Amino acid sequence: MREIESLRSVLGDRLSTDAAEIDAFARDSSRAQPEGMPVALVHAETTADVSAALAWADAGGVPVSVRGAGTGLSGGAVGYPGGLVISLARMNRIVEIDAGNRLATVEAGVITADLDAAAGEHGLFFPPDPASAKWSTIGGNIAVNAGGLRCVSHGVTTDSVAGLEVVLADGRVMHTGSRTRKNVTGYDLTSLFTGSEGTLGVITAATVRLKPIPPGEPRTFRASFDDIGDAGAAVTAVVASENTPEVLELMDALSVEIIESFQPSGIPVPGAAILVGQTVGRDAQEKAEKILEIVRAHRGGDLEISASDSLLEARRLANPALTAQGLRVSCDVGVPVTELAAIFRGIDEIARQHGRRISTVAHAGDGNLHPTVEADDTPEEHRAAEAAIDDITRLALSLGGTVTGEHGVGSVKKHELSWQLDAATLDVQAAIKRALDPRGILTPGRGI
Ligand SMILES: Cc1cc2nc3c(=O)[nH]c(=O)nc-3n(C[C@H](O)[C@H](O)[C@H](O)COP(=O)(O)OP(=O)(O)OC[C@H]3O[C@@H](n4cnc5c(N)ncnc54)[C@H](O)[C@@H]3O)c2cc1C
Numbered sequence: 100m101r102e103i104e105s106l107r108s109v110l111g112d113r114l115s116t117d118a119a120e121i122d123a124f125a126r127d128s129s130r131a132q133p134e135g136m137p138v139a140l141v142h143a144e145t146t147a148d149v150s151a152a153l154a155w156a157d158a159g160g161v162p163v164s165v166r167g168a169g170t171g172l173s174g175g176a177v178g179y180p181g182g183l184v185i186s187l188a189r190m191n192r193i194v195e196i197d198a199g200n201r202l203a204t205v206e207a208g209v210i211t212a213d214l215d216a217a218a219g220e221h222g223l224f225f226p227p228d229p230a231s232a233k234w235s236t237i238g239g240n241i242a243v244n245a246g247g248l249r250c251v252s253h254g255v256t257t258d259s260v261a262g263l264e265v266v267l268a269d270g271r272v273m274h275t276g277s278r279t280r281k282n283v284t285g286y287d288l289t290s291l292f293t294g295s296e297g298t299l300g301v302i303t304a305a306t307v308r309l310k311p312i313p314p315g316e317p318r319t320f321r322a323s324f325d326d327i328g329d330a331g332a333a334v335t336a337v338v339a340s341e342n343t344p345e346v347l348e349l350m351d352a353l354s355v356e357i358i359e360s361f362q363p364s365g366i367p368v369p370g371a372a373i374l375v376g377q378t379v380g381r382d383a384q385e386k387a388e389k390i391l392e393i394v395r396a397h398r399g400g401d402l403e404i405s406a407s408d409s410l411l412e413a414r415r416l417a418n419p420a421l422t423a424q425g426l427r428v429s430c431d432v433g434v435p436v437t438e439l440a441a442i443f444r445g446i447d448e449i450a451r452q453h454g455r456r457i458s459t460v461a462h463a464g465d466g467n468l469h470p471t472v473e474a475d476d477t478p479e480e481h482r483a484a485e486a487a488i489d490d491i492t493r494l495a496l497s498l499g500g501t502v503t504g505e506h507g508v509g510s511v512k513k514h515e516l517s518w519q520l521d522a523a524t525l526d527v528q529a530a531i532k533r534a535l536d537p538r539g540i541l542t543p544g545r546g547i
Contacts, residue, residue, distance in 0.1 A: 102159055103139055109151045115140045124186055125164070125178025127171040130428060130481070131510050135180025137164065144189045146264060146272055146303040153301065154270030156183050156540050163540050165297035167208065167239030170231040172431070173509025175243065175296045175545055185301060187238050193217050194304070201309045202261060202278055207238025207302045214307070223309035226253035229505075230415045238302045244294030246505030248346045248411070251338070251464030253310070255505065257293040264304035265292055268536040278306060291531070296507045296546035299535045315381040317345070319410045320391055322399035325370030327351065327447065331440030333374065333397035334463040338436050342389045346377040347464030348414045351443070354421075354458040355413075361420035364413045367401070372443075374399065374463065375410045417460045421471050428484035429471035430512070432495035433504030436466040445494045446470050453487040467504035468495075493518065510545045 107114045115121065121140045125133045138161075141152045156163045162179035166186045169176055178184050190206035193214060197203065198221040205214055211232040215225045229235055229247035239245070241263070246255045253259070262276025276282060276289040292299055324330040330349055337347060350358070351372045359366060366373065374394065378386040387404045395402065421427050434442050443459065446468075450457040453472075461468040470491050474484035492502050492515055502508070502515040517525060528547040532539075 102155075106139070106152065106155045109155075110141060110148060113142045113144055113148055115142065121178070121184065124166055124169070124184045127166075127169045127174060127176040129172045129174045129177075129509065129511055131174025131177050133178045133180070137178040137180070137182040137184050140184040140186060142186055142189050143303075146266060149185060149187075149266045149301050149303050150270040150272055152183060152185050153266055153268055153540075157269045157538055160538055161540060162543050164542060165242070165301050167236030167242070168210070168234050170235045171239060171243060171509065172429070172506040173243070173296075173503070174511045175507055175509035175542060177510065179543070187236060187301070187303070190303060196221055196223070196309075197278075198223060200278060201311070202306055203309055204304065204306045205237050206304050207236060207241075209237045211235050211237060211240055218309045219312065222312055224312050225307060226259050226310055227256045230418055237305055237307065241293050241302055241305055242295065242297055243505070243507035246462060246465065246467060248348065248414070248462065250462060250467075251347050252343055252345045257290055259308045260289055260293050260305060261308055262306040263289055263292055263302055265300040265302055267300050268538065268541050272303075273300075276306065294507070296509060297542040298532060298546040299541065301541075313379040315379070315383055316406055317377050317379045317408075318383040318387040319375065319377045319405050319408060320387045321401070321403045321405075321410050322374045322391060322394045323367070323369035323401040324372045324374065324399055326398065327371040327443040328440040329398045330372040330374060331443050333394045333399055334439050335437050336393050336397060337390050338464055340389070340393055342378075342386045342393075344376040344386070344390060344464065345379045346375075346411060347462075348375050348411075349373070349459075349461040349463040350375070350414060350417065351459045353456060354417055354460045357424060357458060358413055358416050358420045361423055362416055364409055366410070366413055369401070375414055376464075377411060414460065417469075421458065424473065425476060427471050428474055428481065428488055429469055430488050430492060431467060431469055431504045431506040432492055432500055432502060433465065433467045434495050434498045434500035436464070438498040438500065439463060439466055441498055442468060442495060442500070446491055449487055449490045449494065453483065453490070455484065455487055457487065462504075465504065466500070489515070508546050513545060516547070
């Protein structure tokens with residue numbers, strides 16, 4: 100095809116039209132499937148490659164999907180029929196660790212855990228800690244404003260982004276933010292692109308904030324609950340106390356059962372839920388003890404404090420363990436932390452009403468839950484599971500929550516957008532999209 104050849108003349112073997120390779124890069128880790136195959140895949144190695152690819156796509160009105168590592172759970176990186184896939188995976192250079200200013204400058208395809216390890220050599224760490232950190236890219240984390248296990252203490256990805264290099268839909272390159280701690284020059288475009296899910300521009304590089312690794316040995320702690328409401332109330336009380344943990348996660352009994360059958364670690368299946376958490380700093384032991392005092396007051400039992408990380412490892416296994424179960428229809432709703440007990444009880448009720456098993460793990464300290472509805476891999480089962488997820492989402496909204504706490508809207512939550520955002524807000528979002536991507540080539544039909 101002549102048009103593709105014109106792009107190949109610029110990109111050479113960084114442009115692939117191999118069907119099997121395109122297929123592999125046209126999917127993410129969600130239940131969304133491509134509706135047809137893209138025509139080409141760009142293995143971008145430089146910002147200029149991304150710029151050339153977007154200028155080409157914009158001129159021809161070709162839909163573009165943007166891909167980091169494809170660990171996304173909202174269908175945002177799924178390829179378009181006749182479209183172009185731009186992969187950032189080869190742009191994986193850590194350009195600079197600036198220990199003096201606690202900043203790192205990285206290309207978008209750097210793996211999250213690799214940045215954390217590189218920062219560690221300077222006594223620093225990268226706070227965002229998605230459970231997918233070993234595979235996900237920084238660009239992907241920023242594009243969805245990912246959360247993770249340490250958010251209760253450090254906030255979400257946007258709290259660690261100082262500036263971005265972005266290629267706009269027409270191929271122009273722009274830079275946002277600054278290396279200073281304070282910067283109020285112009286609109287906050289760093290925040291606008293953070294969480295824009297590949298719909299406003301392609302992030303090619305980022306300057307991110309690092310923090311010093313806390314001194315002392317971390318402690319992990321665990322408690323079991325026979326009543327899910329007690330577990331929710333305990334989390335609310337811990338978050339309201341002065342003993343902020345680094346991590347505070349809940350796994351319900353069904354999740355623990357599934358994780359233990361996937362990779363046994365000896366955690367006993369609780370009556371209702373297990374709370375796991377971590378404290379850091381020289382007073383980590385003391386803080387963990389104080390937290391467990393609060394937990395005991397809310398009928399938590401089987402209390403344990405440990406120097407080992409194994410309890411958190413079990414939590415990190417939740418996603419692969421659930422995936423191994425077959426079709427997973429899950430979501431990432433959020434509620435104010437005071438509503439945790441209410442939403443857990445409500446999910447139990449929805450499971451009963453729909454006659455389905457629903458397992459839930461939660462970044463409990465943030466009020467961010469991942470309920471997963473069990474379903475066989477048939478269209479009818481899929482629809483039935485989606486209906487249960489929709490009910491959970493409506494429940495979260497009725498409690499003052501959000502349809503997506505960290506995975507993004509993508510394609511799988513697009514129908515829920517107007518449940519949360521009013522008409523004027525939707526108009527403003529659409530106006531921003533039109534201003535930055537007038538031909539609508541960037542991740543069209545998703546996100547907003
Ligand atoms: C096992 C597992 C555990 C997970 N745990 C967590 C968790 O704890 N917290 C959490 O928040 N998420 C979690 N996720 C979801 C996922 O890892 C995150 O959403 C992650 O940020 C996606 O990164 P990625 O590089 O894989 O992006 P992709 O999946 O490739 O893309 C995700 C979205 O970002 C866009 N995008 C990617 N790169 C760019 C770029 N450079 N410029 C513009 N747009 C881009 C894509 O178009 C797409 O819309 C988990 C997923 C798995 C499979």
